Amino acid sequence: MSDVATRQDASQRELDRLAELAEDVIRRARAAGASQAEVSASIDTGLNVNVRLGEVETVEHTRDRGFGLTVYFSQRKGSASTADLNADSIQATLDQACAIARYTEEDPAAGLADAARMAKVFPELDLWHPWSIDTADAIALGQRIEAAGRAHAGITNSDGASVQAGESLSVYANSHGFVGRERGTRHSLSLSLIAGDDAGMQRDYWYDSVRSADDFMDAAALGDKAAERTLARVGARRLSTRQAPVLFAPEIARGLIGHMVGAVSGGALYRRASFLLDHAGKQIMPSWLTIVERPHLPRGQGSGNFDAEGVATRDNVLIENGVLARYVLGSYSARKLGLQSTGNAGGIHNLMVEPGHGDGGKADDFNGMLRRLGTGLLVTEVMGQGVNTITGDYSRGAAGFWVENGEIAYPVEEITIAANLRDMLMGIVAVGSDVDKRSHLLTGSILLDRMTIAGE
Template sequence: MNAITTQTAGTDDSLQRLEQLADISQRLLEKARAMGASQAEVSCSEDRGLDVNVRLGEVETVESTHDRGIAVTVYFGQRKGSASTADLQDSSLDATVAQACAIARHTEDDAAAGLADAELMATTFPDLDGWHPWELSAEQAVDLALACEAAGRADARISNSDGASAATARSLSVYANSHGFIGRDRSSHHSIGCALIAGQGDGMQRDGWYTSAIAREDLQDPVAVGRLAAERTLARLQPRSLPTGQVPVLFAAETARSLIGHLLSAVSGGALYRRASFLLDSAGTQLFPDWFAIDELPLLKRGLRSSAFDGEGVATRNSALVSAGVLQRYVLGSYSARRLGLQTTANAGGVHNLQVRANAGDRASMLSGMGTGLLVTELMGQGVNGVTGDYSRGAAGFWVENGEIAYPVDGITIAGNLKQMFSSIEAVGTDVDPRSHVSVGSILLGAMTVAGND
């Protein structure tokens, strides 16, 4: 029997719990109104999870969690106050509202403060297939983690282990505000992973792999995860450095999404109104090649960040972030939008599912097309300046010759400027890493500065 399908029977009381949280949110809104608040919003959440870790065939930790949180924000005109609690007793809830009101009375007016506009609230709530709880017992989770690690350690060249894990989590959340909006959400997330060590002494190398998904049937088999972790670790043995120079660089899918992350940071409202972004006043300008596109798909079925509404209740919709290489808009909630004289883009709380369109094939075909250059599979350090766009990070991966991997490399630094890097993207692959809400394959840049020790 495939261990990943093992489960025990359980009772799903999530809808009942959501209604209880919704009732709490309404009582808190009424209390805020009675205390004189002109506007108010409440976020309620309840999370449950199980996380086990094993190492060298032995159980290290088993952690079961059950957390809840209630956050209240009130507005007296344009003065804002917030308070939170995890206690559901009436006295604690009343005290939380009173504390938020007291804070608001002592703050300064902020012209951008307040709820998102009422007419922007979501009114339809489709089922986005994000609720797939896994009734996994601690014993079953331990078995999955042990099977994953054992598969990885089966190769005699694997000298040690950093451990394996299996985890499952589910979350219930309610957001409500004084516009009359109330939104409910259920989500689940599961993962299995393994990190291994190969070699001895100064020649040791560490790598690993993990699988994660909303539904357990979308997880990779734990044995396959362990074997892939071993393959990745062994491939890194006997690395070399590289001479300093300008070379093509192919970011593997698992590192390519960091480039999209830098774009998101630069076009987020907070960075823009603080004027701490290298992409100030860039909406409507060409940042990428004319074939390049990024779409936001918040209503995607079983998407990792799917939702009919954002963190302020604003209705989400499919929209382009980049089209024909042109930045179409920023990433804004209502506060940052007001600071910029714009309208929210329904991104309070962050972006939803992003899809970067491919114009090339899988990684093998991209390596072939690159010919000679660097494949980056790991990035280290935080050497990115969000104000100037200057980029310098430690990296490891593989040197490629004639379209084939020649040998592993580490101890190198790759450098450039993000604006120039964006414009020099030559290809995006179809080899998407499904473990992120940023859906992107490998990204090939025409040239970057690579600095090594040779």
């Protein structure tokens, strides 16, 4: 039997064992007086190798276990967890959860998701691709990536290359009789380099993250990309304070979309801590822009057949022609708001920002987005936590490039970009076709009509 087939069988046995354990604990919780119960159990394994200047820095093998139990005594809730799956630890976890529930206040919104919403079909999403790489080969791969980057003239040092291989097995079960099994793999390569000149040192990096190692970009190409990005920052300048159009590179643009998602998520809404409170059905983005959640993308970073409560996932529009079509809710936040779960307990699943612009026609690639920017700021890095979800105020340190007439003119650093998220979302001019697929937030570069740039 091949190594892949052997690991396939072993993973299935582990999932079956976790499922049997979860169902047994739920039965015991009901016998102890719980009206409802739910269990999340997981086993994560991985290899992480770090190489710097051609030498091994760290080699880490991981095998983490997790077991979490929540019980409900009517609408009183108790939760407990353990990293030990032996019988005594599981029993102690059960006893603790029940004790907590007996002494907490009732919460009218507490309880499992509706039984009718549980997932019933489980299409294959192609998420399980174990990477049969041993430590020696992982070290050699890291050295090859770093060597490719360090070979570029002007690179003076390295912060190191990393090679990571990971597998995750998880089971969610509840007293509705739902048992959901999931298994997935995530692998990554990365390299961080340093370049220097008389004006100072510059650092940049690149990485790749995939479900299957077959989908990695070429190792030498990753090293080249990290070096090119680092060298491009040499000689960075500050800007005078001004207002100008701003283009967020794809890996930065997804942060902007993430702020929007956070503001329309249940926790922020029922706490009334969102600048998009009561905005369902209202326009918050340009009328040409649509954003759709697609949970069943093969090999997607955020793919899944059910959410953290067992609710079935489905394709679901979030922004339609600029209008906020719905909120992002699990069952608890939905009850607090008098609404229904959107299958987003635990987060969003493959949110796709459809490329385009207000002029109609084909979406621009990255070079086309630079031409559309014309003269303005390309942001490739943001720093700090200056985002207020309550007011929408946005102010963060940034670095990137000043662009003139659609061409990169010179690198910039030590600047601050500021605006209000309401204006930023409505001021989106275009979304590029250069989609970054390394995240569950799938967007190309995003061009904003105007932000304040604070510099010298």
